[in-house]
Amino acid sequence: MQSSDRVIVVGGGPVGYTAALLLAQQGIPFVLLEAGHVVFDEPRAGTVHPPTLELYASIGAIDRFLDRGFKVHNYQYYDRKQGLVADFDLGVLSELTPFPYRLMLEQHKICYIMQEMLAEFDNVDIRLDHELLEVSQTADGVIATVQTNDGIVTIDGSYIIGCDGGRSKVRKSMDVEFDGFTYPERFLILSTTYDFGQHGYAFTNYIADPEEWFALFKVPGADGSGLWRVVSPVDPNLPEEEIFADDAVQARIQRFRPRDTDYDIVHRNIYNVHQRVFGSYRDGRILLAGDAAHINNPLGGMGLNFGVHDVFNLIPRLISVLQGEAGEEVLDLYDRQRRTVAQEYLQRQTIENKNNIELQDPAEREA
Ligand SMILES: Cc1cc2nc3c(=O)[nH]c(=O)nc-3n(C[C@H](O)[C@H](O)[C@H](O)COP(=O)(O)OP(=O)(O)OC[C@H]3O[C@@H](n4cnc5c(N)ncnc54)[C@H](O)[C@@H]3O)c2cc1C
Missing domain, CATH: 3.50.50.60 (FAD/NAD(P)-binding domain)
Known part of the structure; x- marks a missing residue:
């Protein structure tokens, strides 16, 4: 050639x-x-x-x-008010694929x-x-x-x-x-070192709610030790400096799972969804x-x-x-x-x- x-x-x-x-x-x-x-x-x-x-x-x-x-052998579906609704075992795929899991x-x-x-x-x-x-x-x-x-x-x-x-x-x-089409709301991703796994969350979780839903994932992170990403929708009318303000991101993640101290938020980004x-x-x-x-x-x-x-x-x-x-x-x-x-x-x-x-x-x- x-x-x-x-x-x-x-x-x-x-x-x-x-x-x-x-x-x-x-x-x-x-x-x-x-x-x-x-x-x-x-x-x-x-x-x-x-x-x-x-x-x-x-x-x-x-x-x-x-x-x-990270292998994800199960993922979970929650109702934000009622708690865990379903826990899906990906092991049921083991006769169909040599990789019966999601890989994060x-x-x-x-x-x-x-x-x-x-x-x-x-x-x-x-x-x-x-x-x-x-x-x-x-x-x-x-x-x-x-x-x-x-x-x-x-x-x-x-x-x-x-x-x-x-x-x-x-x-x-x-x-x-x-x-x-493009959705009016944007999605915010907050990454934290806080270990949500201690509360029973799987490495992939969807938390349904009519007002403010969340998705929660564990990815390996820079050193492979694990980082949790919390994804949620953001009001399209809010300016970015307000969304990214420390107290606003703390309030958001505390709404997801309240705790006495601040979360260690190592990364925040926002994007349009189409x-x-x-x-x-x-x-x-x-x-x-x-x-x-x-x-x-x-x-x-x-x-x-x-x-x-x-x-x-x-x-x-x-x-x-x-x-x-x-x-x-x-x-x-x-x-x-x-x-x-x-x-x-x-x-x-x-x-x-x-x-x-x-x-x-x-x-x-x-x-
Ligand atoms: C903020 C954000 C979060 C996302 N989160 C998720 C998620 O959680 N799960 C999921 O499944 N998907 C997610 N997506 C979508 C996912 O990232 C994409 O599906 C994936 O990146 C597609 O890969 P790609 O290689 O096609 O494009 P990209 O990853 O966008 O790569 C395109 C590359 O092309 C380069 N490029 C662009 N223009 C030019 C040019 N003119 N000349 C030369 N190079 C150029 C860019 O620099 C880039 O390196 C997300 C997307 C965004 C933007």
Whole structure:
């Protein structure tokens, strides 16, 4: 292959790095363009589901995942006023999967694992501080216009995969609707070293309430000793300085579980929540995967997992096209399959998860 035959992957998040490793493992030249200087390590996704673990096992990554993550063997559903409602044992999946648990592992650590595995290959071309500005297509390739520290450059390739997240510039180069909606409220994540496990909480918990629901997760944290994340909805009219004020975050977490002393809050962040699926994952030689293609609320921890499944579906198809074994119609199948499951399952399930945790009607809540 010539240099212009390389695949351009845009975005060094978990989906982009996974795509890069899948290409490297099959000897396909690629360049990964990442706008940032380092892997973004703010608290975001942290749940890896069994089918995703199976995919990572298929590429030899599973030991690294299991070494660094926390296994969640059960998760709990609470009513905030009545207490524990259901305790789901994931062990019932043991005849269906070798990984009958969720693995809590922060998404930036997935990037680190992919980086470590990529380091074992020659000709890995990862360019940090390379922000894609726009993409154009020719008859037999794509041209990316990229901002670097030394100015604007163009980079050519055979295909481009936009794994550049919710604000994807690759997506914006396609003239298609990003259908869906944005919730009025934002979600606040508070991270604390306080051990909620001593009160009987599982590593994953959903605490339903019509006024102020909470979700509680335990992730490994920077040193692997464990950090609890408390997620809750925030009034859209409150300014950020009020939301982040020390007394406000203490009051919020005390409302969740009162105690005599302050909580040790080591991190706080807030984000907008959307439910959208892009109208097409393919426009000629431009392809989309991950949050660039679909975004959803985090209840159920599904967004990241879906993105990983996207590239496991896409990359073998793309390789078969590059190697002349299949026509481009297999890329349309990628679009049809992955967009359909995003519309019919990912969106439906995550919207339902959010509805369930904030149900107003007592009869529905009881059911
Ligand atoms: C604050 C927050 C909290 C979340 N919490 C959860 C959660 O608890 N559970 C869950 O399942 N999901 C959660 N999500 C969603 C989850 O993080 C995403 O589904 C996941 O990150 C998708 O991975 P990705 O690789 O597609 O995109 P991203 O992780 O967004 O990665 C995109 C990468 O592309 C780079 N990039 C962007 N634009 C360009 C450009 N023009 N040129 C080059 N590089 C570019 C970015 O720097 C970034 O590294 C959360 C999202 C946010 C924003």
